[in-house]
Amino acid sequence: MSAVRFDRVSKAFGTRKVLDDLSFEIPKGQAFCLLGRSGTGKSVALRHIIGLVKADSGRVFVEDNDITTLGGRQLADVRKHMGVLFQNAALFDSMSVGDNVAFPMRRHTDWSDAQIRERAMAKLADVGLVEDFDTMPGDLSGGMKKRAGLARAMALDPALLLVDEPSAGLDPMTSREIDELLVKTKQGGTTLVVVTHNIPSARAIGDRFAVLDQGRMLASGTIEALDASEEPLVQAFMRAQGGG
Amino acid sequence: MQQSSLVDRVGSRALGVFEVAGAIATFGAHAVIEAPRPPYELREILRHAYQLGCRSAPLIITAGVAVGVVLSMHTRASLERFGAEAMIPAALAIALIRETGPLITGLLVAGRVGAGIGAEIGAMKVTEQIDALEANAVDAFKYLAVTRIIALMIAMPLLTIMMDFSGMLGGYVAETATSGMSWRLYFERAFSYISYSDIILATLKTVVFGYLIAVVSSYLGFTTSRGTEGVGEASTRSVVMASVLIILSDVILVKLIFFFYPVVSG
Numbered sequence: 001m002s003a004v005r006f007d008r009v010s011k012a013f014g015t016r017k018v019l020d021d022l023s024f025e026i027p028k029g030q031a032f033c034l035l036g037r038s039g040t041g042k043s044v045a046l047r048h049i050i051g052l053v054k055a056d057s058g059r060v061f062v063e064d065n066d067i068t069t070l071g072g073r074q075l076a077d078v079r080k081h082m083g084v085l086f087q088n089a090a091l092f093d094s095m096s097v098g099d100n101v102a103f104p105m106r107r108h109t110d111w112s113d114a115q116i117r118e119r120a121m122a123k124l125a126d127v128g129l130v131e132d133f134d135t136m137p138g139d140l141s142g143g144m145k146k147r148a149g150l151a152r153a154m155a156l157d158p159a160l161l162l163v164d165e166p167s168a169g170l171d172p173m174t175s176r177e178i179d180e181l182l183v184k185t186k187q188g189g190t191t192l193v194v195v196t197h198n199i200p201s202a203r204a205i206g207d208r209f210a211v212l213d214q215g216r217m218l219a220s221g222t223i224e225a226l227d228a229s230e231e232p233l234v235q236a237f238m239r240a241q242g243g244g
Numbered sequence: 245m246q247q248s249s250l251v252d253r254v255g256s257r258a259l260g261v262f263e264v265a266g267a268i269a270t271f272g273a274h275a276v277i278e279a280p281r282p283p284y285e286l287r288e289i290l291r292h293a294y295q296l297g298c299r300s301a302p303l304i305i306t307a308g309v310a311v312g313v314v315l316s317m318h319t320r321a322s323l324e325r326f327g328a329e330a331m332i333p334a335a336l337a338i339a340l341i342r343e344t345g346p347l348i349t350g351l352l353v354a355g356r357v358g359a360g361i362g363a364e365i366g367a368m369k370v371t372e373q374i375d376a377l378e379a380n381a382v383d384a385f386k387y388l389a390v391t392r393i394i395a396l397m398i399a400m401p402l403l404t405i406m407m408d409f410s411g412m413l414g415g416y417v418a419e420t421a422t423s424g425m426s427w428r429l430y431f432e433r434a435f436s437y438i439s440y441s442d443i444i445l446a447t448l449k450t451v452v453f454g455y456l457i458a459v460v461s462s463y464l465g466f467t468t469s470r471g472t473e474g475v476g477e478a479s480t481r482s483v484v485m486a487s488v489l490i491i492l493s494d495v496i497l498v499k500l501i502f503f504f505y506p507v508v509s510g
Contacts, residue, residue: 090376
């Protein structure tokens with residue numbers, strides 16, 4: 001059984017078609033990188049997996065669940081097994097960093113306050129932010145926000161981790177640290193879906209890759225397959241990013 | 245040609261107004277349906293009741309005292325002509341408790357809280373925090389809107405009682421400074437023409453004001469777009485729309501109170 005499956009998914013906003021008959025499958029425990037230029041539908045595809053956007057046609061499966069038909073409590077039950085890092089981290093700015101990380105635990109577990117605090121500390125330690133437990137998100141830099149967002153996404157050790165542009169706006173060192181953390185998470189058995197246009201980062205994290213352009217799949221497979229692709233846009237993209 | 249385009253514009257504008265009114269009504273009805281369903285989010289309701297209610301108290305009390313002083317001065321100026329100064333406390337109490345207190349509380353809360361809700365939820369919308377709530381398997385509508393609606397429905401009557409009391413106190417200060425009337429005589433005369441139904445019905449009316457303020461501003465927050473500009477617009481429109489709705493609903497509620505409790509109109 002695959003962790004995520006897109007079956008001929010199309011989506012348009014007004015007259016603009018963002019996803020066009022998109023199909024792919026992500027095996028469990030693998031890291032799948034969605035690559036492509038800005039505005040090609042990568043983030044929209046990710047939002048389909050979370051169920052934040054409904055497909056105009058086609059179906060999106062998370063394990064056995066057809067996300068396109070779920071709503072309310074059933075959708076919430078599927079989401080409890082996901083962690084999401086948004087492009088701008090989307091930390092709750094009325095809560096401290098620690099409370100942000102503790103939020104999923106408070107909502108979905110019956111752990112004591114002490115257990116939740118201890119676990120939130122551990123998650124923040126994983127991303128190097130243990131000192132910032134009581135800091136408010138507004139006082140963090142962009143990179144720190146992203147790391148805190150990642151700690152929140154991993155708070156409940158989700159089976160499926162969705163990451164939107166993990167290295168955007170980060171310095172190379174922080175970017176590498178986040179890549180290493182994602183690799184470690186994958187090694188723990190978590191399925192990763194990473195949206196990025198950073199090829200070095202994708203090479204470090206990914207097992208399988210797909211390149212999107214104007215909502216269509218241009219190429220998919222291993223990084224070697226993409227490097228060897230004869231599709232001009234794929235070649236241009238991989239070369240522009242320092243690939244093969 | 246020009247006439248036709250004017251008709252088109254007016255028609256399109258009217259349709260837009262009806263569309264928004266329908267969307268707000270649906271949003272409000274959805275909140276009523278969701279409120280009795282678990283999870284009840286009691287912690288959030290209490291937090292908002294404190295944020296929206298307790299923190300509005302200093303504004304309400306200050307405004308109440310000022311309104312009481314001003315109403316007392318105006319009432320004295322009018323009643324003095326007829327030699328009816330003894331009626332000043334009663335006239336002030338009737339004006340304040342039946343109408344001025346609830347209405348001014350509603351408008352002040354619409355300004356302070358309505359703008360805050362519109363801006364806060366709007367900012368959460370444009371920074372993907374609402375999506376993050378949903379991604380964390382939390383019903384954002386219930387967590388953000390329904391909790392605020394319930395909190396404000398609880399807070400409004402309490403704030404109105406504060407406004408009424410501080411207004412009466414302000415009236416007493418003004419009256420005793422002018423005529424030297426004693427505290428006991430002032431309040432005896434003030435409540436001689438006021439019944440419990442006056443106080444209860446006028447105060448309960450503000451539950452509806454609280455509902456309207458929270459529904460309108462939450463709706464505008466949830467539908468915010470266009471970044472920070474949209475957040476500012478949501479905040480401003482929340483105040484304007486909530487204020488207009490409070491005044492319009494007040495007319496209907498007063499009519500209903502008079503219809504079902506004719507003794508209050510006497």
